[in-house]
Amino acid sequence: MRPPLxxxxxxxxxxxxxxxxxxxxxxxxxxxxxxxxxxxxxxxxKQYITHSKNVPIIKHRLGDIxxxxxxxxxxxxxxxxxxxxxxxxxxxxxSQVRVEYKGEVWVFTGDFKTENDxxxxxxxxxxxxxxITECTFGLPAFSWIxxxxxxxxxxxxWANNKAEGKTSVLFGYSLGKAQRLLKHVDPxxxxxxxxxxxxxxTEVLREHYVFPKTTRITxxxxxxxxxxxxxxxxxxxxxxxxIRKMVPYVTATASGxxxxxxxxxxxxxxxxxxxxxxxxxxxLLSSIKETGCEKVIATHGYTDIFxxxxxxxxxxxxxxxxxxxxxxxxxxxxxxxxxxS
Numbered sequence: 448m449r450p451p452l453x454x455x456x457x458x459x460x461x462x463x464x465x466x467x468x469x470x471x472x473x474x475x476x477x478x479x480x481x482x483x484x485x486x487x488x489x490x491x492x493k494q495y496i497t498h499s500k501n502v503p504i505i506k507h508r509l510g511d512i513x514x515x516x517x518x519x520x521x522x523x524x525x526x527x528x529x530x531x532x533x534x535x536x537x538x539x540x541x542s543q544v545r546v547e548y549k550g551e552v553w554v555f556t557g558d559f560k561t562e563n564d565x566x567x568x569x570x571x572x573x574x575x576x577x578x579i580t581e582c583t584f585g586l587p588a589f590s591w592i593x594x595x596x597x598x599x600x601x602x603x604x605w606a607n608n609k610a611e612g613k614t615s616v617l618f619g620y621s622l623g624k625a626q627r628l629l630k631h632v633d634p635x636x637x638x639x640x641x642x643x644x645x646x647x648x649t650e651v652l653r654e655h656y657v658f659p660k661t662t663r664i665t666x667x668x669x670x671x672x673x674x675x676x677x678x679x680x681x682x683x684x685x686x687x688x689x690i691r692k693m694v695p696y697v698t699a700t701a702s703g704x705x706x707x708x709x710x711x712x713x714x715x716x717x718x719x720x721x722x723x724x725x726x727x728x729x730x731l732l733s734s735i736k737e738t739g740c741e742k743v744i745a746t747h748g749y750t751d752i753f754x755x756x757x758x759x760x761x762x763x764x765x766x767x768x769x770x771x772x773x774x775x776x777x778x779x780x781x782x783x784x785x786x787x788s
Contacts, residue, residue: 452528452546452553453579455768460555460579462546465528468492469544469555472771479530481557482541483508483622486772496523498532500540500655504622507651519568535559536570537724538623539652545573554738555579558772560723561730564594566630566656567623572737579744580735581772583725584703585753591703591727597720598631604699604718606636609675614696618716621645621681623724624701626652628679634659640673642680642689670694686715703727735763747772 454461459471459478468478474491481487481497483504488497490509497505499516506512517523522531527549532542537558544555554575563569601617608615617632619625621644629649632639639661641649646663662668664678670692684690685698698716703723726734731753735743743765745754750767757765 449549449551452548452551452577453555455770460770462528464548465525465530467496467525467528467530470557470772479532479544480505481535481544481555482538484538484558484620487557496530498540498542501542503651503654504540504648507648508622519571533571533573534568536561536563536567539567539626539656541567543571543573545575551576553577553579554740556581556734558583558725559734560726561734562591562594564627564630564724566627567724570734572734575738575740577742577744578735578738578740579746579768580731581725582731582745582748582750582753584723584727585731585745585749587728589703589706589723589727590729591721591723594631594722597701597722601628601631601699601701601720602633602636604697604720605632605677608697609637612675612695614670614673614676614678614693616678616680616690616693616696616698618680618682618685618698618700618714619645619702621648624722625649625679625681626656626658627722627724628701629658629661630656632659632677636677638662638672638676640664640668640676640678642678642684644681644683645679664692668692682714732761744768746770 458473458475460469468475470481470487471478477494478492479496483501488505495512495514502514502516517532520531522529529547531545535541535543535557537560546553552575554573558581559570561570605615619628625645641661699718700714700716701720701722705719705721743757743763745767747770754765754767757763
């Protein structure tokens with residue numbers, strides 16, 4: 448019996464035939480990177496392979512690394528194993544990894560979402576025998592409403608705050624969520640200001656993506672300049688001295704976790720908008736069906752519940768594997784970016 452094409456070991460997801468890892472969580476010789484979030488793109492690998500648009504992102508975050516960029520659907524072969532990258536729709540330049548050897552095909556999703564957000568390259572279903580999927584939001588309770596409706600709510604919230612003479616502070620991770628917010632908020636309402644971590648990352652991405660004009664908040668930025676306008680900042684900025692110059696302000700968070708009423712209270716924000724860069728329950732199920740796979744491996748998220756449903760209700764050969772990916776909870780800002788720029 449042929450050994451599995453991909454295995455999970457102490458370092459990450461490993462293809463022994465090619466001697467290549469995917470999103471390894473410990474330093475390895477060669478690693479394919481799905482996207483730039485900190486839990487999937489780690490420092491210390493000798494060689495990195497990723498999508499060409501992700502190259503400047505991980506260089507910005509990881510520094511001087513040896514990295515090769517690939518295009519969508521471009522095949523590359525290592526010791527007889529054929530690899531290719533396909534859009535995951537999670538954030539800008541996020542990839543699924545297709546792995547083929549002797550007619551057997553595996554796909555690793557990394558993080559992904561099925562809704563086309565108009566910024567990240569839209570998710571592409573990829574046929575395979577074995578599908579390794581995240582299930583960050585793998586419960587029926589998670590069902591996203593169309594993002595157009597969410598942004599209507601966000602823009603109305605901002606406009607109402609402006610009418611009341613308050614600054615709107617909207618929290619989203621500096622890579623991915625912040626740019627999605629920038630892409631779809633209405634600049635006709637007022638000026639858009641950004642925390643240094645958000646501005647730094649957005650500057651890196653402007654070469655490939657179009658965003659409205661933004662103004663970096665500095666020590667010289669005054670309360671009067673901010674009044675009535677929108678501030679986009681990473682969650683790490685909440686509760687620090689940085690936010691005091693926003694007074695009077697109203698806070699909000701955009702996250703899939705805002706589905707739960709208690710999440711907003713725990714994050715101590717005034718408003719929660721349900722907006723996730725991960726697939727919801729139906730998105731997970733439809734993506735699995737579209738692959739035509741026989742086997743499913745559930746990684747980070749509600750793995751036990753989700754894999755049990757796949758086995759008992761849908762008849763898949765489904766199991767779980769432990770990883771060091773943590774989905775939306777782990778898209779943390781690098782320490783160096785948490786300080787005011």
